[in-house]
Amino acid sequence: MSTSLSLKDTQRGDVRLETDLPPLAGYLRKPDHWIPVGFRPLKVEAAAGTYRLQLPEFGALGFRVAPRVALRVVEEDERLYRLHSVPLPDPGYAVDFDGLFRLDPAARAVAVFWEANFGIRIELPGFLGMFPQPVVQAAAQAAVSAMNAGVCRSLVGNICRDFRARPPGSP
Template identity: 25%
Template sequence: MQCQWPNNHPSQVSEVSLSNLEEQELTQPLEANPVHFKTQFVGYMEMYSDADTVANYLNAHQRWFCRCAAPMKTEAIGDNGYILTVGRFGSFGYDVEPKLAVVLEPSLNGVYDMHSIPIPDEPYLGYEVDYHASMSIKEIPSRLASPGLEKAFKKQKQAQVPEIITKVEWNLAMDVAVKFPKFIHKLPFSVIQKTGDRLLTQIVRQISPRLTYKVQEDFHKGEDLPVPTKNSRHLDKVDESSLEQAA
């Protein structure tokens, strides 16, 4: 996956020459103070089976996580952890290939927590990722499912539509602290902040829906069930203004 930071941000100012910045050496020291980029999302997906069957599948993530996370590079660590290499991102002449290590905690009362940990045996890469996601499962009547359930079963020639399905809901938050080379800080801070926040949001919007679909597909094909339609999965960004009002 290749992504680029937008380099045509309207708030960029004329006194900063990006071409001159990009000509500078990238080996100069990193600034001591990192810049924090943040984003937060909520979402859900529907699984056309009972909660126990879905829970058994989620609990056995060693069987499906690496496969469903592709094309991201994944490496299992321990019983419940993974190192993910997300892709290469950059602009202003500065590129990084973000990596993070995450742990999927065993479920507690139907709630699954996933959080970042330091990457084992890895030197400091110039950034730190603080990631946390919480996922819960609950059964709902199939009549409350998103449109398309009955059509999906008929298409697969399965007349028996389940009375209940399972809804998997989650929220996730990311805080990425990046130490940039000094020449990046010649840009206005507002440009750096807005560009980084927007890029982080774009990364989540690209990765999360793809992972969600692959998990749905993997589970339903394994259970010989029709794969849910697109409107059975959803992702929404949580605006900072709504968080401030809630606080």
């Protein structure tokens, strides 16, 4: 007998970059560059405006999953960039991801608010039925939250380091 779990996690934060809005907006308009850089060390495959990546493996109670996700970047205006998941045919799980970068210019700096909403519905193998459902739910939720937090920290840190390392005046 197969059981499914729906798990969700939200991570958010903000960083301040000492720059003007146009250079940072120009950087974010080039997702073919910052998506692969940002998600390092994860491998990213770009195709037709979609970025496919293998997320880190996570699991609990002897069950592990390494989900894949496809993302599309949407620039709503020079101050708001969204990431949305694109459905992939994967047996055993479905990933839903929505994220954003909101840029708020201030004196000689830009405050960047970021948010990542990760959801996954997983079909569990029958052997997990021997555990109480609250135990399975709590263990799986902790694993998803840890994975999402790690990916977010890496993504934001990598993007900030890469942007700061760019020569002045380059987009």
